[in-house]
Amino acid sequence: MRYRQARHDEPLIMDLANICEDEPITIKLPEHLARKGGLNIPTLQESEVVRHYTVLSQMNFGVDSGFYPLGSCTMKYNLKISEEIANMVKASMLHPDQPEAMIQGTLQVMHELQEMLCEIGGMDAVTLQPAAGAHGEFTGMLITKAYHKKRNDDQRTEVIMPDSAHGTNPASAAMAGYDVITIPSKDGMVNLEALESALSEKTAAFMLTNPNTLGIFETDAVKIASMVHDAGALMYYDGANFNAIMGKTSPGKMGFDIVHFNLHKTFGTPHGGGGPGAGPVGVVKRLESFLPIPVVEKEGSVFKLRYDRPDTIGKVQGYYGNWGVMLRAYIFIRLHGGDGLRQISERAVLNANYLMKKVEATMDVPYPGLKKHEFVASASCMKDRGIRALHIGKRLLDFGFHSPTVYFPMLVEEALMIEPTENASKATLDAYADTIASVCAEEPDILAGAPYNTSVRQISEKEAAKNLILSYKMMMEKES
Amino acid sequence: MAQNIEEKQMLEFLGIDSVERLFDDIPQQVKVDGLDLPCGLSELEVKRQLGQMLNRNVSVDDVPSFLGSGTYDVHIPSAVGAILGRSEFYSSYTPYQPETSQGMLQSMFEYQSMMSELTGMEAVNNSMYDWATALGEAVLMAARLKKGGQFLVPGMMSRSKRSVLDNYVNGADIRIVEIAHDEITGQLDLDDLRAKMTDDTIGAYVESPNMFGVFEEKLEQLREILADKIMVVGVNPLSLAIAKPPGEHGADMVIGDGQIFGNPMNYGGPHLGFFSCKKKHVRKMPGRIVGLTHDADGQQAYCMTLQTREQHIRREKATSNICSNEALTTLAAAVYMSLKGGKGLQELAVKLMEKASVLSQRLSGIEGVKAPYFEGYSFNEITVKLPTTASHVFDELAKRDIIGGKPLADVPGMESMMVFAVTDKTTDSDIEKLANVIASILGAGQ
Incomplete structure (x- = not known):
């Protein structure tokens, strides 16, 4: 099964503005209170605004987009x-x-x-x-x-x-x-x-x-x-x-x-x-x-x-x-209702224990025994092959699955924290476990370079922290 | 409980006969036997029941309302709801996996950019819970930037905001000291501020427009008085479409409620606590921040940045405990501002200011009413002095299907004051009706 997230080169909305500003507006405030000049927020037609954010939504993964077993976050279906x-x-x-x-x-x-x-x-x-x-x-x-x-x-x-x-x-x-x-x-x-x-x-x-x-x-x-x-x-x-x-x-x-x-x-x-x-x-x-x-x-x-x-x-x-x-x-x-809530917990716990047993075929799950709604697997056994928890999480994105929570809790080395919730079907859990198994068997270089099928490729969080560009204005100033 | 086939298969795989076995680790003494709650309902039943319950509410679409005080019934274009209804956005988690969350991240970057333009601050975070909690966080941040044990705030600010602030500084050993206001202008009394300022002062908070709806005209002097101390300004962000950004007055932080930008009033929540600061302070900022970066192919992209400030990494040393925020309301704000455009926002702001002035003039014609009570420039809100207690007038108005302005009932000495707000939804006939009904309540001729 292959997954491909939408990939648009959608500009920032500031670069889409197309309506020429006419006369600046008269502001009935004295000079010491009034804004000088216009307000540099783009003016577009409604249809273009809607298109822009619709396009952006296609580059976003939600619970409705696919399986989202993010540990500790209980990403269950949101009732319409x-x-x-x-x-x-x-x-x-x-x-x-x-x-x-x-x-x-x-x-x-x-x-x-x-x-x-x-x-x-x-x-x-x-x-x-x-x-x-x-x-x-x-x-x-x-x-x-x-x-x-x-x-x-x-x-x-x-x-x-x-x-x-x-x-x-x-x-x-x-x-x-x-x-x-x-x-x-x-x-x-x-x-x-x-x-x-x-x-x-x-x-x-x-x-x-x-x-x-x-x-x-x-x-x-x-x-x-x-x-x-x-x-x-x-x-x-x-x-x-x-x-x-x-x-x-x-x-x-x-x-x-x-x-x-x-x-x-x-x-x-x-x-x-x-x-x-x-x-x-x-x-x-x-x-x-x-x-x-x-x-x-x-x-x-x-x-x-x-x-x-x-x-x-x-x-x-x-x-x-x-x-x-x-x-x-x-x-x-x-x-x-009361019974329904109890059944939700039962299914959430069943899903977690079922998935844990499936995942154990590929990865260690420290602290064996019954789990409740989530479990924490460890990728440490693959560390000597150069495979890290982070890589597995990123590679799963290529298959339409959200990454587990990684590196938490801290008492598990190379932790992958997985919480399927009650909403996952057996077929989804099987597919997820199979994908983890096949991903972990891949060449470490492939994993380290993942993801490939998402809107953008692997992102440099270091660059963002180093250059610190937090707005369109800062971006333009950096460019000039 | 009857099990479906797949549950049976899963139990078989686990080698157990019942889902009960999965709870064997819970000691008998702490087990409960189900929940004493009503039985589940069908979707149709829920819809009918909730429809009936909510019908007991009177919405601001049913009757004219003049309430404001940080929460405004500005018209929300249908396009905002259409975008907010996209579940790719609303059903997603915090974008910790940026590669698969570019839509939300880019929207957040656009939100930051627009709010930065409005406030004149370089750094904008992706929200606090609301204005009150943004204020609490701002004072805690000020204390990280500047040593001291005392922080100055207007004596005249919303009581609930003040209570939230007191709770936020409870653990930080910061004394909150109140500054008086000028009786004529309703603005902060800078002489009083100067007198109360000490070496131990961390900084000061001021609202403009303030609780009375009046613009503070002496922010530059305030900046000078404060010298190297921290200046936090609370605003109605729409007013900044026409008012000078606090950044140009030298503010260190600008906060407020962004609900006015495309978010329903929601009976007080969810709202959008917006929070912005100078770039040089950004490492002390609470909350999530989105930055620009590139992917492995050199494609422009966005991700959360400076996460080492946050609780999931820094734990007890984090700049704040905030995790879940009000992200979706920032998307609404970005869509709203894009739909309006800079000029549209300015036109709206001008329109509200004019309408408030019409309201003020109309009310001032009623005998015994002083409108506006304070001299000075106001935005979309005016404080009016009534010849009787404001809460009495408020109750009487409600009986006649009008939601009046906010009575300053809990502010000592302000019992006869009412703060009226207008929005683009306020019509001339609403104003006319309000004035006539107030006149008849007061039993006064016009």
Whole structure:
């Protein structure tokens, strides 16, 4: 099977401008306020603008273009009905300062989504305000801080996490002002001895994703929770890997106090080329009072935004979060229902384990045993042939497959992190495994030069960093 | 559960008889038995139910609205929706594989180029969540550029933006100090700023147009006062089509909300937190940045650059924790600006300014109403003083199917102020209706 991505020599839109500017416009601002001269943004006919961006879209690979088993990112299919409804006037043409009485439908969706996420996460209360997973982590850290402060427990300056944690975990903890303590893993899981010696009266929280980034379920979760709680700290659950556990277990059941959900992962909202996402945060009862304001509450049949929460951390986003994403996720949950969500996790885990066993024929998968929704293979056995994880990922692009996540987590050498999601058919998984096998048997030079069938050939990221051309203007200045 | 044939085959391949076995590693004590959620619905049922629920909303297409304050109901050309609906764009991940993501990357480069032209800043990132979080990130970035423990902001700024800022600096040991405004002009009081500035000051933030909709006229003096300290300017980016770019006033960073460019208001999110800075500061910048490069054949191409600032590489030393951003809204902005063109954006900006002035004049004819309240130049928003509390008028307007301006109800001393915004969707008859209804609410003759 061969794949060929569209290849257009499409110029920058600035070079397509074709309408001559006439008289400059009269600006009724005094000289010290007014822009001098025109605004150098191209003027084109609508048809040409649409053609330009349509052509560009053909040089972009999305979930709808092909298999996208990008580890840790849960690239599942985006329901078309969610797009249709979220784009309706009654859903999108709403100003955030509109009176509550005019926004009852939205508040109802938000309120029900909060309750559904509570059930899925085993939590007692949820805020929908964080706009992304990392934003949820940051919110969770702020709640952690407010909680300890309220108890006059001011010496807790450290947040502990395993070395397998997503990069956002340490970044979010640091942003909230915490010192990050990273503990080494043991057999791909939390090293309890290392955790024990790291825990102290200085520990504010322990951050963990379960299943972890190796796709392994942390079987000691309950023990870990009691150790962390005994030390007076909170348990934070990174929900990036939630697609493995819906209806099977929950962070609440495992003893976590704070959870973030990635609506753009688990609940199938589009990744949008990087965003928007949404990262709601769930908490247990004793942390509820610290949630951001406003809180959506139901009084009789009326939905209200409540601001009167004395312990609240305040706000983390200008308004109520990414409503457009919440609505899409709500639709996803309503369509699938409780049983459907459980089946999604079952199929996602089945797909991952099936694909892992297939891939094991070609590559090592360290830390053998059951995996959950993803697994991490290692290309280190091919290193002496000059084949690297990066090369394999790039070469897969030539066959219409997206690359796995490479070089993460860092405890696996030459890591290829693969997450098929529930949407892949057996035929797709077979084709993917076969392609990995055939690619790894190719001449190392072929791999190192890949890709060949994409819109452009291998790109020099070094050149971009060295020359640093960030706009059309800088490009023109460099040329002249 | 009935299994389909391929699932059976896969289980056989794994040598197990049930998918349950794949969850044997989860200890019994933490297992849950399914989810207590409503049953799944068909697509048709969901469509009907959601249609009913959302019908309880009143959209700004149903009634006239004069709300703004950073979020604007500007007409979105259908072509924007058509491009945004292309799933090659919206169903893609962050373009970590540039060879297969040139479409998104080139669009992002074009977005950066256009925003750079508007702001006068060389470097533009591919978005923060919204204006408020862009401000939080800007102050944290300022603290990376300049040592100190104090940052100056206008006392008069949106309360929620301020709350977000407080949370962003919570871990950074930065004190936020408020600067007063001039009672007559509504502009920042530079004497107060000068008095509050210390050696420990990192920099200052100013909005233009500010919360009252008034252009700050003394940005050059502000630059001089701040000397080598950091100057962050928050803007309505459409105003920059006709206003001098903050870059020309010497700003170090320019931020704001780009929602106005082709994105629906979405009840406050997704929005487009735009973030730009001088090139010399770019290595301290948060977020994703796209740069120009070439491929192995020498073909011009684009990729994300300076990634070593980011969390997936630098972890706790990253310039920010941001990962998912609002990328798709930057595509909307690029398409929108391309559809308008430079001249079209300027014409729109002029039109809004004129319309705001029409609104102001019309309201000033109502007894007891002072419109505009502040002297000075405004863009598409004006602050009006009412003879009663603004939230009362807002509620009364809502009863008569008009969404009024934003009452400054949560700002002490500003309870009778309302900030009205106009867009290209505001008609003369909307303005007429608004004025008549306000007059009747106030029980005053005209």
